[in-house]
Amino acid sequence: MRNTRAILPLFELSKPGRRAVRWPKSDVPETPLEQLLPREALAAEPPALPELAEPDVVRHFTNLSTLNMSVDTHFYPLGSCTMKYNPKRNERIAALPGLANLHPYQPEHTLQGLLELLWELQAMLAEIAGLDAVSLQPAAGAHGEMTALLVARAYFRALGQPRTKVLAPDSSHGTNPASAAVVGFESVTVKSTPRGFVDLDDLRAKLDAETAVFMITNPNTLGMFDRHIREIADLVHEAGGLIYLDGANMNAVLGISRPGDCGADMMHFNPHKTFSGPHGGGGPGAGPIAVRKTLAPYLPVPVVERDGDTFRLDFDRPQTIGRVRSFFGNVGVLIRAYCYLRTHGPDGLRRVSENAVLNANYLLSRVKHIFPVPQGERCMHEFVASAAKLKAEKGVSAMDIAKRLLDYGFHAPTVYFPLTVREAIMIEPTETESKETLDAFAQTLFRITEEPADLLHDAPHTTMTSRPDEVQAARKPVVVWPEEGRSEE
Numbered sequence: 104m105r106n107t108r109a110i111l112p113l114f115e116l117s118k119p120g121r122r123a124v125r126w127p128k129s130d131v132p133e134t135p136l137e138q139l140l141p142r143e144a145l146a147a148e149p150p151a152l153p154e155l156a157e158p159d160v161v162r163h164f165t166n167l168s169t170l171n172m173s174v175d176t177h178f179y180p181l182g183s184c185t186m187k188y189n190p191k192r193n194e195r196i197a198a199l200p201g202l203a204n205l206h207p208y209q210p211e212h213t214l215q216g217l218l219e220l221l222w223e224l225q226a227m228l229a230e231i232a233g234l235d236a237v238s239l240q241p242a243a244g245a246h247g248e249m250t251a252l253l254v255a256r257a258y259f260r261a262l263g264q265p266r267t268k269v270l271a272p273d274s275s276h277g278t279n280p281a282s283a284a285v286v287g288f289e290s291v292t293v294k295s296t297p298r299g300f301v302d303l304d305d306l307r308a309k310l311d312a313e314t315a316v317f318m319i320t321n322p323n324t325l326g327m328f329d330r331h332i333r334e335i336a337d338l339v340h341e342a343g344g345l346i347y348l349d350g351a352n353m354n355a356v357l358g359i360s361r362p363g364d365c366g367a368d369m370m371h372f373n374p375h376k377t378f379s380g381p382h383g384g385g386g387p388g389a390g391p392i393a394v395r396k397t398l399a400p401y402l403p404v405p406v407v408e409r410d411g412d413t414f415r416l417d418f419d420r421p422q423t424i425g426r427v428r429s430f431f432g433n434v435g436v437l438i439r440a441y442c443y444l445r446t447h448g449p450d451g452l453r454r455v456s457e458n459a460v461l462n463a464n465y466l467l468s469r470v471k472h473i474f475p476v477p478q479g480e481r482c483m484h485e486f487v488a489s490a491a492k493l494k495a496e497k498g499v500s501a502m503d504i505a506k507r508l509l510d511y512g513f514h515a516p517t518v519y520f521p522l523t524v525r526e527a528i529m530i531e532p533t534e535t536e537s538k539e540t541l542d543a544f545a546q547t548l549f550r551i552t553e554e555p556a557d558l559l560h561d562a563p564h565t566t567m568t569s570r571p572d573e574v575q576a577a578r579k580p581v582v583v584w585p586e587e588g589r590s591e592e
């Protein structure tokens with residue numbers, strides 16, 4: 104049954120004079136605002152804020168929060184996004200007053216603990232990457248891609264070779280070509296083989312003296328590890344280009360294989376995927392990058408450096424591309440990543456990846472009887488099933504399946520990505536799910552395929568809204584209150 108519980112905007116609940124807080128009468132002399140602020144900084148009228156009692160506010164936000172799905176409430180197999188459980192310990196440590204109350208403008212000698220933590224995080228990420236230097240500045244994976252491409256551009260300009268092209272496979276995440284375009288490169292697509300690997304002939308044909316970077320995601324977005332990675336790296340290096348490793352899928356290979364050892368020259372991490380940072384509302388995120396020694400001089404400033412027992416922010420880097428973010432990166436997220444890495448240690452991290460791969464293969468072995476998995480019997484941390492057969496037989500699409508799963512209390516997998524699989528359903532269970540949850544998910548998928556098509560076309564049936572017009576929602580979002588044409592009454 105649809106959840107029709109209306110959650111009114113706070114403005115509509117407002118009653119004049121209602122308060123959550125009553126301030127005690129001031130016991131110091133009051134100064135009129137006009138004497139404290141210039142007249143042009145003063146509003147003519149006080150802002151029209153809602154007036155409410157504390158329980159109204161608490162109920163409003165608590166009810167709102169229950170309309171959403173989250174990793175803390177539901178299984179969330181959103182392929183490519185690695186929605187693993189976020190340990191509460193990380194939250195507690197990031198909120199410690201000695202960390203949370205620091206101000207980025209404090210003098211360095213009062214920030215030594217934090218700088219040491221960030222310096223150690225740089226060193227741990229470099230070790231996991233198998234590369235030499237790290238920047239913690241970028242604020243998301245896509246921002247890391249952009250930053251690394253700026254580094255590559257600066258590197259080639261310094262060599263006197265202003266190369267113009269960035270290559271990426273057709274299975275790559277949309278951010279890869281987008282980052283290339285943002286930095287001013289021409290983006291060139293390289294074909295994949297039917298098994299989902301880089302088509303080496305197509306790569307050879309497209310590599311030339313203008314190729315700056317080949318961006319590769321390994322394991323790729325089909326959940327397959329491209330075993331030709333060394334050969335690919337050799338081909339690109341022979342053409343004078345660099346290899347960029349999109350590290351969004353590092354959850355499959357931690358402590359098992361290192362991008363640097365496979366020939367990568369630069370990469371980004373997504374701590375909000377791999378190191379259990381919270382995702383949410385588009386942020387806050389982080390996208391640290393790691394690079395080879397030759398590219399290190401171009402990294403953004405500041406980099407955290409160690410001089411004996413002292414830690415400092417190094418801005419004195421003449422070849423730097425400059426700043427890509429304010430202060431020293433998204434420190435709250437970086438602290439969570441640090442806690443996660445320290446908690447697991449090298450052996451624990453390897454187990455994380457082994458279990459992520461085990462869980463994905465277990466689920467694949469159950470799902471392949473329901474939805475074919477074109478890329479085969481084995482996967483890394485995720486796999487892509489196809490609803491194309493069901494669509495042809497019953498008219499039921501990947502979107503119908505995804506929406507119906509919400510009625511059964513499962514977040515939908517990623518659908519229609521990568522574009523190379525028809526009616527794609529991309530499933531990533533992560534290592535933090537139990538066998539019982541995976542079994543329940545597979546059983547539910549099966550049950551849905553047995554349901555009448557009409558029921559599925561209209562799903563979900565139990566959520567507050569069913570299928571909004573997603574194009575209109577993106578193109579014409581209603582972001583003002585009250586909505587046009589709607590009275591305040």
Ligand SMILES: Cc1ncc(COP(=O)(O)O)c(C=O)c1O
Pocket residue numbers: 183184243244245246275276278320324349351352373388390
């Ligand atoms: C393969 C891949 N690359 C890059 C990104 C971009 O990362 P972010 O969302 O942190 O910007 C994603 C995000 O889902 C991804 O899956």
